[in-house]
Amino acid sequence: MNIFETLAFYFENQFVWNAVIVGVLIAFCSSLLGVTLVLKRFSFIGDGLSHVAFGAIAIASVLKLTNNMPLVLVVTVLCAVLLLRTGQNTKIKGDAAVAMISVGALAIGYLLMNVFSASSNISGDVCSTLFGSTSILTLTETDVWMSAILALIVLAAFIFFYNKIFAVTFDESFSKTTGTHVELYNLLIAVIIALVIVFAMNLVGSLLISALVIFPALSAMRVFKSFKSVTICSVVISVVCSLSGILISILAGTPVGSTIVAVDIVVFFAFFLAGKIGGRS
């Protein structure tokens, strides 16, 4: 069987289609706000939130919730708001607060899983939550629809608030003086990021989500020069990388999350070189 026949063979299965569709949708959403996060120096908020989501999943499994999504969503969104608040507070500086919350959530999550776990394979559970798992291949139709709806919400919010998001990202103080509710838009950005992260955990696991958010934006910034073109390019990069990452992982039997991130890294270096050669002064 050549590559195409193998792929065709796999794609006869509905679950492979589901995985690919959800993967592409998640990649799409996560990259939209990546540019803003990178430029606002919020890169690590994505990382911190994903660890919080891990902690929330641990709590949900201890409580034996059958559907852990609502709890995880609420906890993560709350933490997103909290992190943004502390970012403006002078007592604990932004990056320290992120580090504190993320490491704390990670530790408590693992502790809870260990102490209360009903499962016989704790390290397997933990590993799949952290690095993504085969759960991408066990998605139900409901999951696919949920991702589609999430993608639509994120896209709609992004387009509707595009000009404001740009203004707030470029210059908060100026935006404030023109009467723009900067805090509100920061909150909006944080909530959307929290939503995206919770859904993206299915794909790449909580440790690797930041890569999905940050790499496409950083790659696009090497080459493109306006906010709009950087945003569009990072979405394209993200979708292409995730798609090829998923296909490679199917063919080569590698873990989905890390394969996608590996592709993202390769593309980043390609864009880095292109930027250097293209003469970005």
Next chain:
Amino acid sequence: MALLKCENLSLGYDGVEIVTGLSFEVNSGDYLCIVGENGSGKSTLMKTVLGLRQPMKGKVEFGDGLKSNEIGYLPQQTPVQRDFPASVWEVVLSGCQGRAGLRPFYKKEEKALAAANIGRMGLDGMEKRCYRELSGGQQQRVLLARALCATGKILLLDEPVSGLDPMVTAEMYDLIKKLNRDGITIIMISHDINAASKYASHILHIGDTLFFGTKAEYLSSGGFSAKGGDVK
């Protein structure tokens, strides 16, 4: 009534007052320079006027139909902006965000206004250039064009020439003076007492001694010599 009136302001951080009993007013067409040493509260004053922070005491009032969101602000550049992928057009157009309110997209008139202000600042043909690749003086002119999109009345400039070389500094001052002659009220924070004496109509000195008055009054009060300034 004055365009802007500050009465008995007290400014400071964390409960410690830096400046007390500050009163001044700015009338339409004035060119006010705020001078004073580092840490004397110049930037705090500016933020208070802009509504970015509350005064500890006293009040800031706007008159002549000026709304608090109709002030054109030229902030000092942040490190984020130096590496920001945005075109000149995008940056200038974002000056119209106050006019747009909750409307998600900019109207034709707003785009025309942005285009006009790009021309006014001598940036024609640079709309598609990347902001981070411009020279310091060009970047300041882009930000000035953006501020002009937010206002037709009053500009607040926070150290507009910091980091610029002498030639570009002179150009920048001339440009600001020209806007002032066109009827735009200017409030400028400056280190540069010489420039203040050359261009401003009024001087506000904050620090150990408070002074507010016209340039002539400031000169005769010996403010320049007391501060080691050299009047040409």
